[in-house]
Amino acid sequence: MYTSTASTISSIKTTISPSPNPNKKETFSPFENTKRLSFSSFKSLKCIHSPPSNPKRLTSCAAFTLSPSLTTKLVPSKLPHLITEFESLSQPIDLVKRLLQYAALLAPLPDSSRVDSNRVMGCTAQVWLEVELDEYGKIMLWADSDSEITRGFCACLVLVLDGTPPEEVLNVTTEDLAALNIGLHGGARSRVNTWHNVLVSMQKRVRILVAERDRKKDFDPFSSLIVSSDGVQAKGRYAEAQIRIKANNFSSY
Amino acid sequence: MDGMALKLPSFKFLNPNISTIRSPPLLRKFSSSSSSLPVSASGTTLREAGPASNSVSLGQLTRPDFPILHQTINNGSKLVYLDNAATSQKPISVLKALQDYYESYNSNVHRGIHYLSAKATEKYELAREKVAAFINAEESREIVFTRNATEAINLVAYSWGFTNLKSGDEVVLTIAEHHSAIVPWQFVAQKTGAVLKFVDLNEDEVADVVQLKEMISSKTKLVVVHHISNTLASSLPIQDIVHWAHAVEAKVLVDACQSVPHMPVDVRDLDADFLVASSHKMCGPTGVGFLYGKSDILSTMPPFLGGGEMISDVFLDHSTYAEPPSRFEAGTPAIGEVIGLGAAIDYLQGIGMQKIHDFINPLHQYINKYNNTIKSEMMGTIYSYILSIYLFLFLMQMELANYLYENLSTVNNIRIYGPKPSKGVDRAALCSFNVKNIHPTDIATFLDQQHGVAIRSGHHCAQPLHRYLGINASARASLHFYNTKEDVDYFIHALNDTVNFFDSFK
Numbered sequence: 001m002y003t004s005t006a007s008t009i010s011s012i013k014t015t016i017s018p019s020p021n022p023n024k025k026e027t028f029s030p031f032e033n034t035k036r037l038s039f040s041s042f043k044s045l046k047c048i049h050s051p052p053s054n055p056k057r058l059t060s061c062a063a064f065t066l067s068p069s070l071t072t073k074l075v076p077s078k079l080p081h082l083i084t085e086f087e088s089l090s091q092p093i094d095l096v097k098r099l100l101q102y103a104a105l106l107a108p109l110p111d112s113s114r115v116d117s118n119r120v121m122g123c124t125a126q127v128w129l130e131v132e133l134d135e136y137g138k139i140m141l142w143a144d145s146d147s148e149i150t151r152g153f154c155a156c157l158v159l160v161l162d163g164t165p166p167e168e169v170l171n172v173t174t175e176d177l178a179a180l181n182i183g184l185h186g187g188a189r190s191r192v193n194t195w196h197n198v199l200v201s202m203q204k205r206v207r208i209l210v211a212e213r214d215r216k217k218d219f220d221p222f223s224s225l226i227v228s229s230d231g232v233q234a235k236g237r238y239a240e241a242q243i244r245i246k247a248n249n250f251s252s253y
Numbered sequence: 254m255d256g257m258a259l260k261l262p263s264f265k266f267l268n269p270n271i272s273t274i275r276s277p278p279l280l281r282k283f284s285s286s287s288s289s290l291p292v293s294a295s296g297t298t299l300r301e302a303g304p305a306s307n308s309v310s311l312g313q314l315t316r317p318d319f320p321i322l323h324q325t326i327n328n329g330s331k332l333v334y335l336d337n338a339a340t341s342q343k344p345i346s347v348l349k350a351l352q353d354y355y356e357s358y359n360s361n362v363h364r365g366i367h368y369l370s371a372k373a374t375e376k377y378e379l380a381r382e383k384v385a386a387f388i389n390a391e392e393s394r395e396i397v398f399t400r401n402a403t404e405a406i407n408l409v410a411y412s413w414g415f416t417n418l419k420s421g422d423e424v425v426l427t428i429a430e431h432h433s434a435i436v437p438w439q440f441v442a443q444k445t446g447a448v449l450k451f452v453d454l455n456e457d458e459v460a461d462v463v464q465l466k467e468m469i470s471s472k473t474k475l476v477v478v479h480h481i482s483n484t485l486a487s488s489l490p491i492q493d494i495v496h497w498a499h500a501v502e503a504k505v506l507v508d509a510c511q512s513v514p515h516m517p518v519d520v521r522d523l524d525a526d527f528l529v530a531s532s533h534k535m536c537g538p539t540g541v542g543f544l545y546g547k548s549d550i551l552s553t554m555p556p557f558l559g560g561g562e563m564i565s566d567v568f569l570d571h572s573t574y575a576e577p578p579s580r581f582e583a584g585t586p587a588i589g590e591v592i593g594l595g596a597a598i599d600y601l602q603g604i605g606m607q608k609i610h611d612f613i614n615p616l617h618q619y620i621n622k623y624n625n626t627i628k629s630e631m632m633g634t635i636y637s638y639i640l641s642i643y644l645f646l647f648l649m650q651m652e653l654a655n656y657l658y659e660n661l662s663t664v665n666n667i668r669i670y671g672p673k674p675s676k677g678v679d680r681a682a683l684c685s686f687n688v689k690n691i692h693p694t695d696i697a698t699f700l701d702q703q704h705g706v707a708i709r710s711g712h713h714c715a716q717p718l719h720r721y722l723g724i725n726a727s728a729r730a731s732l733h734f735y736n737t738k739e740d741v742d743y744f745i746h747a748l749n750d751t752v753n754f755f756d757s758f759k
């Protein structure tokens with residue numbers, strides 16, 4: 001089931017370009033249609049990820065200013081759907097099953113990303129997380145775990161937060177996710193709470209990326225808008241951000 | 254919702270019809286024909302439980318004293334608590350002692366002359382005596398109360414370690430130590446230039462004492478070892494280790510967190526210089542642990558924390574320090590909890606007097622004889638009592654430990670870490686394990702959610718050991734005397750069901 005290689009996954013993802021259409025509702029129909037949740041309906045989801053090593057993404061930038069419509073609150077709409085979906089599961093075992101179904105959608109991260117610098121600390125299982133800003137300033141997320149149930153948690157977070165503006169990721173609180181706990185993995189404040197740990201870790205990285213982007217803006221007002229045909233240069237910017245993330249040891253999370 | 258949602262009937266102890274228990278509901282859900290699935294494993298286990306259930310076990314005798322065990326969780330599963338190595342449950346008498354303290358004599362200790370303070374101080378110091386007797390310390394001032402075992406180790410590291418270790422000195426540890434017995438020494442090593450040397454495991458997956466013996470040299474100043482490993486369930490020959498260490502004038506710190514709650518521990522017998530344990534693992538409250546240190550060593554050690562209680566006189570530029578143990582108990586201690594720990598020790602004695610009297614009768618005769626020769630020594634008498642009880646507990650747990658190991662071994666694709674009990678090795682009543690291709694966190698989650706079985710998953714604060722074993726995490730089931738064979742049977746049944754569930758998802 002998890003045999004897909006990194007390259008096949010990335011080719012799937014490559015076909016997905018960030019949609020300027022803010023109305024992504026139908027993409028997330030599984031949340032609304034929990035009764036008929038099936039693997040096939042999941043498969044149409046775009047946001048379950050590809051590895052970040054996709055070179056196209058780094059070179060195909062186009063000069064682009066965020067349109068107000070793109071900042072439409074995606075998180076506030078996706079999250080309630082997910083919560084409703086989870087709350088409809090009355091038996092704990094159904095939640096486990098649902099998480100395993102979500103886990104099945106999440107392509108494994110390549111070994112090159114399953115490294116200590118990407119580890120989320122404080123989970124009983126290993127969790128790896130990569131966060132980048134795409135060319136529109138939106139969050140790109142990849143997450144993976146060696147535990148299937150934890151992978152399910154990761155998949156949900158990716159589903160809700162991938163492709164959203166950084167501010168939205170930063171605005172999500174652990175309390176917002178509390179409804180998703182349903183008795184799993186300790187209370188909202190537990191050290192083993194996967195939602196909490198991944199979220200906090202993600203936000204920390206987003207803050208670093210945003211600070212990095214803003215710093216660039218200050219020095220060169222055009223750098224984040226100018227699209228270089230020079231892939232190396234673009235790549236360098238991401239690589240630089242990446243290095244910054246990695247240099248940060250995420251000691252607390 | 255469907256077959257998945259069905260629960261097993263709540264488990265009945267001593268149920269003569271136990272062998273007829275139906276196959277796990279999951280099997281029905283995930284297979285059109287349950288006969289094609291390996292149901293026999295759990296079926297067999299349950300059938301074998303029949304005769305075992307007929308003798309009244311210590312677990313069955315003591316369970317009524319632990320109200321927490323009698324509850325259903327997660328939509329109706331009966332709680333089966335198998336995470337005792339992480340923390341034990343508390344008997345009613347301990348809860349009562351806490352309530353009594355706060356209700357009738359809560360007051361600060363050693364500070365007031367009024368009635369309540371005097372009473373609190375008396376009970377607090379009485380608890381110290383109980384702990385001293387419990388581990389057969391020579392005097393109660395060899396017992397320092399800390400927040401937990403971790404703080405006790407840090408106390409030794411900061412106070413004894415920084416004073417006595419210098420560049421090039423060696424501290425010998427094993428890779429199986431709990432993080433709390435490793436990290437404080439890393440701090441000391443980083444600051445002093447002392448070197449930490451780690452003993453590996455031998456082929457039986459026990460810390461290699463041969464290697465340990467060879468590692469001890471004139472450079473060795475301290476040996477830090479577990480008495481019983483919280484992951485491997487193995488024990489170390491402390492007396493031998495102390496003997497080797499003392500031969501080169503090195504000190505020995507014993508991490509007795511997993512031994513003190515389960516077996517007789519005699520610090521004079523072991524001749525250890527330091528020994529630490531946590532109250533919460535021995536049926537006492539959280540927030541208390543203790544350090545045992547030989548009084549001649551403790552009295553040479555500088556304070557660990559500064560504050561009230563630990564001083565003799567304070568001047569503006571310096572202070573003189575109180576004698577141990579006060580020197581190491583800065584600030585207001587966890588008074589109620591210390592008293593609760595005293596009650597926990599009383600409870601363990603109580604088991605012996607009321608409930609296992611018959612069983613230990615022959616043992617008593619022996620002990621009475623022994624008592625007569627040392628009648629003048631009050632401590633000795635109390636200790637021999639405790640020893641008899643603990644020998645009993647120990648024997649009961651050995652049986653339960655092996656029962657757990659044997660039954661767990663029948664689960665498909667399981668790998669249990671630590672020594673095999675067959676080799677004349679006594680394992681503690683815990684098993685860390687992995688089932689092929691299923692993450693221990695997934696196992697623990699499913700066991701909890703579907704079956705109400707509480708086990709631990711993760712690295713159990715023993716990452717170097719897990720790394721050595723080539724794993725990131727393991728699952729761990731750990732028992733205490735209030736667990737029964739039925740708990741083990743139910744756990745094994747639930748684990749088989751869990752494995753089938755995840756296999757069906759692959």
Ligand SMILES: Cc1ncc(COP(=O)(O)O)c(C=O)c1O
Nearest residue numbers: 401402403431433483508510531
């Ligand atoms: C062997 C061992 N040492 C040390 C500790 C630390 O105990 P505490 O957390 O109570 O300080 C534990 C408990 O997890 C343990 O099992």
